[in-house]
Amino acid sequence: MSMTSISQTDRTDVDKPDDGENRPELPATGEEAETPEELLALWEEEAPEPAGGIANLVACALTLAFGIAGMILSWNLSLGSLTDPAPGFFPFVIALITAVLSVAQIVLGRRGGDGEKFNRYSVTVVWGIISLLVFVIALPQIGFEIPALLLSFVWMKWLGGESWRSAALYSALTVAAFYLIFVVALRTQLPHLF
Amino acid sequence: MDFFAPVLEGFGTVLEPGNLLYCFIGVLVGMLIGVLPGLGPAATMAILLPMTFGIEPVTAIIMLAGIFYGAQYGGTITSVLLRLPGEASSVVTVFDGYQMAKQGRAGAALGVAAVGSFIGGTAAILGLTFLAPLIAGFALDFGPPEYAALSLLGVTLVATISSGNKVKALIAAAIGVFLAMVGRDVFTGTERFTFDNLSLSDGIDFVTVAMGLFGLGEILYNLEERHKAMATPEKPKRVWPTTGEFKQSAPAIGRGSILGFLLGILPGGGATISSLAAYGVEKKVAKDPSRFGKGAIEGVAGPESANNAAATSSFIPLLSLGIPANATMALMFGALLIQGITPGPLLVSDEPELFWGVVNSMYIGNILLLIMAIPLIGVFVKILSVRPAILAPITVLITLIGAYTIKNSVFDVGLVVLFGVIGYLMKKTGFEPGPLVLAFVLAELLESSVRRSLILFEGNLGEVFTRPITVTLLFVFLIVIFLPIFQKMLGRATAKSKSKELVS
Numbered sequence: 001m002s003m004t005s006i007s008q009t010d011r012t013d014v015d016k017p018d019d020g021e022n023r024p025e026l027p028a029t030g031e032e033a034e035t036p037e038e039l040l041a042l043w044e045e046e047a048p049e050p051a052g053g054i055a056n057l058v059a060c061a062l063t064l065a066f067g068i069a070g071m072i073l074s075w076n077l078s079l080g081s082l083t084d085p086a087p088g089f090f091p092f093v094i095a096l097i098t099a100v101l102s103v104a105q106i107v108l109g110r111r112g113g114d115g116e117k118f119n120r121y122s123v124t125v126v127w128g129i130i131s132l133l134v135f136v137i138a139l140p141q142i143g144f145e146i147p148a149l150l151l152s153f154v155w156m157k158w159l160g161g162e163s164w165r166s167a168a169l170y171s172a173l174t175v176a177a178f179y180l181i182f183v184v185a186l187r188t189q190l191p192h193l194f
Numbered sequence: 195m196d197f198f199a200p201v202l203e204g205f206g207t208v209l210e211p212g213n214l215l216y217c218f219i220g221v222l223v224g225m226l227i228g229v230l231p232g233l234g235p236a237a238t239m240a241i242l243l244p245m246t247f248g249i250e251p252v253t254a255i256i257m258l259a260g261i262f263y264g265a266q267y268g269g270t271i272t273s274v275l276l277r278l279p280g281e282a283s284s285v286v287t288v289f290d291g292y293q294m295a296k297q298g299r300a301g302a303a304l305g306v307a308a309v310g311s312f313i314g315g316t317a318a319i320l321g322l323t324f325l326a327p328l329i330a331g332f333a334l335d336f337g338p339p340e341y342a343a344l345s346l347l348g349v350t351l352v353a354t355i356s357s358g359n360k361v362k363a364l365i366a367a368a369i370g371v372f373l374a375m376v377g378r379d380v381f382t383g384t385e386r387f388t389f390d391n392l393s394l395s396d397g398i399d400f401v402t403v404a405m406g407l408f409g410l411g412e413i414l415y416n417l418e419e420r421h422k423a424m425a426t427p428e429k430p431k432r433v434w435p436t437t438g439e440f441k442q443s444a445p446a447i448g449r450g451s452i453l454g455f456l457l458g459i460l461p462g463g464g465a466t467i468s469s470l471a472a473y474g475v476e477k478k479v480a481k482d483p484s485r486f487g488k489g490a491i492e493g494v495a496g497p498e499s500a501n502n503a504a505a506t507s508s509f510i511p512l513l514s515l516g517i518p519a520n521a522t523m524a525l526m527f528g529a530l531l532i533q534g535i536t537p538g539p540l541l542v543s544d545e546p547e548l549f550w551g552v553v554n555s556m557y558i559g560n561i562l563l564l565i566m567a568i569p570l571i572g573v574f575v576k577i578l579s580v581r582p583a584i585l586a587p588i589t590v591l592i593t594l595i596g597a598y599t600i601k602n603s604v605f606d607v608g609l610v611v612l613f614g615v616i617g618y619l620m621k622k623t624g625f626e627p628g629p630l631v632l633a634f635v636l637a638e639l640l641e642s643s644v645r646r647s648l649i650l651f652e653g654n655l656g657e658v659f660t661r662p663i664t665v666t667l668l669f670v671f672l673i674v675i676f677l678p679i680f681q682k683m684l685g686r687a688t689a690k691s692k693s694k695e696l697v698s
Contacts, residue, residue, distance in 0.1 A: 085644075098369060101368060124418055139607065151590065152587040189602045
């Protein structure tokens with residue numbers, strides 16, 4: 001059983017976020033599962049939909065492109081000979097292996113392959129990544145306090161479904177704690193405003 | 195007596211107040227962070243790696259080892275209280291552990307898991323104490339060809355034994371090796387794949403790869419799962435197993451410890467396989483197997499002892515041969531390299547203080563784990579009651595700020611984010627990040643050994659056959675690569691002949 005399916009097991013709606021009206025819950029399941037067999041069947045049932053052949057093709061096309069690019073770049077570094085391998089020799093071999101294996105997987109996995117389908121909640125991850133990028137760009141410009149506050153707030157309020165009040169309160173507390181630990185106590189060179 | 199002198203000196207190292215303190219901090223922090231659903235030992239260690247910088251090597255590794263088994267136990271807590279295994283090796287603990295919790299015996303389940311982990315871990319450390327120097331002694335004669343074959347075998351074994359798609363695991367491993375080539379070539383000093391970026395001329399830092407793939411990748415993945423709200427556990431009423439329960443689980447702990455130790459030495463999913471095997475064994479030897487899955491304490495004791503023993507014995511190939519047996523050991527390998535220590539056969543003779551200090555710290559760490567596990571149950575329940583929506587950004591900020599503090603570089607923070615995205619996409623597309631990280635850390639040894647071997651053989655690859663160890667290792671490598679293909683072909687042929695029989 002893969003970790004993927006495990007992490008999506010039973011989660012009842014006991015701990016519903018404060019204002020979770022825009023967070024549709026999946027039905028609470030699993031309380032009826034008693035034996036290991038039933039539990040495994042339940043995990044299997046709740047496992048996400050497999051990614052399918054197209055996802056396998058796209059993913060492996062990317063790794064194939066990585067392999068081909070690696071071969072070209074390594075070739076440009078010069079390969080040398082078997083008696084005296086040059087800097088490009090080993091990366092070329094590895095890139096070649098990547099490309100060959102990618103082709104093999106494209107063929108072998110054409111009816112599915114592994115992985116899981118992106119769903120409507122995957123959009124949450126996109127927003128999460130955007131917030132991380134904003135943090136990285138803003139950190140050297142304005143220090144960590146405001147970007148960290150924004151990141152915490154966005155993750156708590158919009159990505160996590162917390163109420164305005166608790167998101168604001170916990171974000172402020174988080175940033176204050178980080179300030180005290182990294183700036184005041186540890187005296188790291190973390191860019192900061194205050 | 196000569197053998198025991200450095201072993202005893204190692205105890206002196208661990209018992210220094212500073213090392214003891216960091217061992218304690220490691221176990222505590224590992225347990226606290228490991229208890230968060232979705233964050234297993236590898237993710238916990240990756241996120242907390244920057245904490246070890248600026249500390250003495252021995253102390254840093256002692257702390258990391260503490261984080262490792264602390265986080266390992268953290269996964270058990272969520273298995274029992276929430277029916278949510280923190281990692282694959284805790285899956286079977288759910289079967290009986292959660293049933294015990296439902297019957298109001300969560301404390302007994304966690305208590306016996308702690309005792310079993312302690313005994314399993316301690317038995318494995320004893321094995322490590324005697325076996326690792328022997329293996330290291332044997333490996334002292336290894337030359338570049340043997341190392342090339344060994345590291346090749348290490349990468350492929352982990353990739354092919356891992357639970358997911360084997361070809362994708364091998365692709366991930368190959369990409370891991372390639373990424374490690376970024377930076378200056380150690381033989382000629384030529385810059386490779388840096389695209390004239392100064393920040394890349396020293397190569398990609400292992401910590402950024404590990405923190406991104408394991409830490410941030412896991413957090414992003416969990417973000418997608420947030421819509422499924424999580425149950426809040428109740429604080430267990432009785433927090434210690436009864437004498438009867440201890441007596442009942444003692445043989446299971448013994449069997450699990452031995453099984454786990456033996457299976458843990460093998461590269462790949464040692465801890466997972468051993469916990470599954472231990473559960474199977476307990477069910478087989480039980481007088482009434484129907485109790486299993488309904489709250490049988492042996493169903494918790496056996497697997498928990500086994501996975502801890504396996505987790506500890508997986509240190510043997512790392513410390514004696516310099517080959518990490520799984521993704522978590524790859525992190526330990528990387529942490530050692532960062533501290534300027536190369537794990538391998540010479541570690542025992544060249545750095546006895548570090549080797550025995552780390553090995554002996556595990557005895558102390560396991561005792562600390564046992565002492566803290568039960569009284570802290572209330573704290574764990576409190577942590578599990580905090581909504582993931584609040585914990586997630588805190589963990590993200592720990593990761594990002596931690597990444598910055600490594601070299602005070604925003605570029606590294608960007609790289610962590612990039613690897614985080616890659617880690618998330620890998621999980622979604624069925625590529626495991628473990629083989630990539632493992633291959634990344636072994637890449638330097640692999641490349642330098644292959645290139646040195648080619649120079650040594652003057653291009654004549656037939657020379658390989660004059661080296662029996664290399665030939666044996668390469669033979670095992672070929673078996674590892676081709677056995678699954680043969681098995682698949684054999685399975686298809688059998689199915690075909692059966693269907694023909696049915697038709698006729």
